[in-house]
Amino acid sequence: MRAEKRNKAVLVGLILTFTIPLILAGLLFWLGSPFDGKTTNYGDLLQPTTPISQLAPTDINQQPLVGKAILGKWVLLTVSPGVCGKPCEKSLYSVRQICKATGKAQTRLRQVVLTFKGKNPDSHLKNLLASEYPKTVQWVVEANKFKAIAADAANQTTDTQQGAIYFIDPLGNIMMRYSPDANPTGIFKDLSKLLRVSQIG
Numbered sequence: 001m002r003a004e005k006r007n008k009a010v011l012v013g014l015i016l017t018f019t020i021p022l023i024l025a026g027l028l029f030w031l032g033s034p035f036d037g038k039t040t041n042y043g044d045l046l047q048p049t050t051p052i053s054q055l056a057p058t059d060i061n062q063q064p065l066v067g068k069a070i071l072g073k074w075v076l077l078t079v080s081p082g083v084c085g086k087p088c089e090k091s092l093y094s095v096r097q098i099c100k101a102t103g104k105a106q107t108r109l110r111q112v113v114l115t116f117k118g119k120n121p122d123s124h125l126k127n128l129l130a131s132e133y134p135k136t137v138q139w140v141v142e143a144n145k146f147k148a149i150a151a152d153a154a155n156q157t158t159d160t161q162q163g164a165i166y167f168i169d170p171l172g173n174i175m176m177r178y179s180p181d182a183n184p185t186g187i188f189k190d191l192s193k194l195l196r197v198s199q200i201g
Contacts, residue, residue, distance in 0.1 A: 042186030075168035087163030170201030
């Protein structure tokens with residue numbers, strides 16, 4: 001019996017010897033090495049993150065958005081600084097398809113299009129939201145505040161181009177950015193990782 005137990009222990013030890021390095025390699029590949037500071041995310045992480053509440057977003061009727069209206073879910077935000085043209089339309093479509101691709105996790109997501117105060121009402125965007133994107137809500141903020149807050153402290157750049165996409169975490173922090181020509185597959189992979197590891201939202 002002792003010999004049998006010893007043989008089993010040796011077998012388990014050999015299995016662990018070969019499988020643990022593979023598991024660690026997989027984790028390093030997906031999450032990035034803690035020693036080199038690199039990550040495998042497709043989008044640009046914003047550092048530091050900033051609460052969207054500092055922008056004092058409103059709805060299209062200029063009613064303040066607070067509490068559940070901006071918190072509790074992962075937000076995929078599409079920027080539309082003026083009239084929603086081709087880049088904006090492309091991003092709205094991509095975001096909708098990305099959310100659908102998450103399956104049951106759709107309930108953890110919120111689709112938003114961000115417009116700026118002082119601009120003429122965009123009738124084309126209004127029609128798009130009503131006819132093709134009924135799950136997408138519109139937020140309105142001041143352009144200068146958005147440029148300042150959404151900037152990455154590391155390089156002091158921000159993206160207010162039509163069709164730029166941002167992630168906002170369930171606590172309301174603007175935390176990741178994608179250019180208008182970003183690959184939807186890369187965005188979906190980032191979102192899937194966040195949903196998988198997140199204990200909130």
